[in-house]
Amino acid sequence: MIARPGRLVLLGHPVSHSLSPRFQNAALAAAGIPLRYEAVDVAPGSLDDVLRQLAVERAAGNVTVPHKERVAATCARLTPLARRVGAVNTFWHDDGALVGDNTDVGGFDHAVRALLGREPRDLTVALLGAGGSAAAVLAAAAGWPGARVLVVNRSAERAETLCARFSSVARPSDADAAVAAADLVVNATTVGLHDDAFPVDPARLPEGAAVFDLAYRPTETAWVRAARDRGHLAVDGLPMLVEQGALAFERWFGVPADRGVMWRAATDAITEATAG
Ligand code: NDP
Secondary structure, eight states: OOOOOSEEEEEESSOTTOSHHHHHHHHHHHHTOOOOEEEEEOOGGGHHHHHHHHHHTTEEEEEOTTSHHHHHHHOSEEOHHHHHHTOOSEEEEETTEEEEEOOHHHHHHHHHHHHHTSOOOSOEEEEEOOSHHHHHHHHHHTTSTTOEEEEEOSSHHHHHHHHHHTTTTEEEOOHHHHHHHOSEEEEOSSTTSSSSOOSSOGGGSOTTOEEEESOOOTTOOHHHHHHHHTTOOEEOSHHHHHHHHHHHHHHHHSSOOOHHHHHHHHHHHHHHHHHO
16 A cells, blocks of 8 residues: 555646546545645656656656656556556656556546446457557457457558557558448547547448547537447547546555546536536
8 A cells, every 4th residue: 555645636738628637636525535636737848857846745646648658758667557558647656666557548448348338359449549548448458358459540650560569459450441340449549639520430330330439528529429320339538537537546545436426526527618
């Protein structure tokens, strides 16, 4: 059991849009833990200085874009999962040492099981994207019996490099072939994050394919809504976000996170944002 953190932060750039403070503070209040979770905007050039200060403060927290890989490189210790993904989204200090973990993997895995309503088995996955979150998707899929993942990316070289790291499950593909073969289509690009662009035309989704968009927006993403309108099981990134946060909370405090409280806080924050 690690000592209780002296401070709890989210490091990113930008971070003001993040829902994490809302649902983490709700979970802290529900557990009676007298700490506040704060979003800290850290420009890339200041990250090393900020990490030194956080060590003094015995801080724990989360990491988001664009710092996940840099924090992984700075940690004194990584969990096997964080090492596998090459990125840290959750950290703490243990006896002065910076320890990094990756709960995006567990968050994604949990949300896929909830979407499908069963264990992911013998799935062909079309994975769109080859960045940090795509690596977390591949780390989860590597644990699914019989999975194969066809990776599609704008920059083909990046897809090839990522597939080489996960060669037991992944291989590069073109978009048409990957989507046509898929039981599950996962968007891990930033397409549709800020507008209503589709990463894949919903008309091209095979019958029965499920859709998982890592992006989330106040009224879900346009792609998720369009896929559901066509009869597909579809979910955006919110359940993954809340689960990765719950798993992080459990790493920091060693007690169960109240997922119901976290989910309500996240959806309340979204409702308020939608109301303007
Ligand atoms: P990265 O910056 O690491 O990767 C971005 C990916 O998007 C790359 O594959 C990039 O392709 C691709 N891309 C960007 N613009 C375009 C475009 N115009 N057309 C096609 N492809 C494009 O980001 P992350 O992996 O960290 O995040 C990806 C998404 O996942 C974001 O929307 C993020 O919000 C979401 N996310 C959600 C989480 C959750 O809990 N729900 C957790 C983590 C991430 P290329 O390599 O060619 O540049």
